[in-house]
Amino acid sequence: MIQQSHEIRKSLVVYVHAANVYDGKAAREILTRLFVLLQSVKHIWADCGYMGKELFNWVLSEFNCTLEIVKRQKRKKGFHVLPRRWVVERTFAWLGRSRRLSKDYEREPRSSESQVYLASSRLLLRQICNNQIAYE
16 A cells, blocks of 8 residues: 555556566566556565565666565564565465466466456455455
8 A cells, every 4th residue: 555645545566477587577577567557656565586786776766766675584483474474465365265366277477467457356346345245
């Protein structure tokens, strides 16, 4: 969520790519898509897959935005909650309730992206209708 002049906007930008594409490299495409929609983003949290000085500098120079890598705490063993990571995991859980997203049924990345947008639209409609729509 981004707060913009007393108005809260929610946006979802999806980019599905092949497994052999490094996430840090694919980040440029997804961030470019994000900033086409929302120029007001000033801080991005990412996991260790996006670590690297080159990406950090690119985000700062291209969008005047900071990229913060959320790392595990070295001294803690086992499971522990990472800051902001729960938002991502919650979203994946919501999307995973969609039958078409529960497995990799799609052959084309664009088709997978479309399924994420469809599932997200359904979630948004449920929020608007106060969860009155039965989930099948």
